[in-house]
Amino acid sequence: MNFSSKLLENAVAEFAKLPGVGQKTALRLVLHLLNQDKEEVERFGSAVTKLRNEILYCSVCNNISDHVVCEICSSNKRDQATICIVEDTRDVMAIENTNQFTGVYHVLGGLISPMDGVGPADLDIDSLVARVASGGTKEVIFALSATMEGDTTIFYLNKRLKDFNISISTIARGIAFGGELEYVDEITLGRSIATRVPYENSLSR
């Protein structure tokens, strides 16, 4: 692309770094911003900068939060003894949207993937084990995608958690999942949490 302005070129280059945004889309977005009021663009820029600078990760569950301990972990309406283990914050949002789960979460921040060089130490697994080891947990529920990475992660976590006196269950898998939890419709996801099965039983099927 030949740009008439270096400023334009730089802005387009930054937008084009975003996932799923090509040069053409980036140019369209930048030109759109140019047509907005300066205040509007100011708000846009500051929302992005503030997000990056001020966001916190809950010290208990590792979910994205505005507070040191997130609203779910600090709520007395939530069953703190039941921990649902998910890959990232999108899964928390998807499960919260079902209104079917009253426990708490633990966000791993990814899945074990030897192919991509992601090992257990790259994820928030030690903090989960420490959380369970500190007592008070009755059940952990694996709500990870039905992919090779999801399976590997569950297998590893089960090994780390099975000697604690807790039940370990997994949401019904193998239903039309499409891999990613966030794409499952709310009714299916809600039902699969309600009808979760002990992890050991899920292996024999």
Ligand SMILES: [Zn+2]
């Ligand atoms: Zn939390």
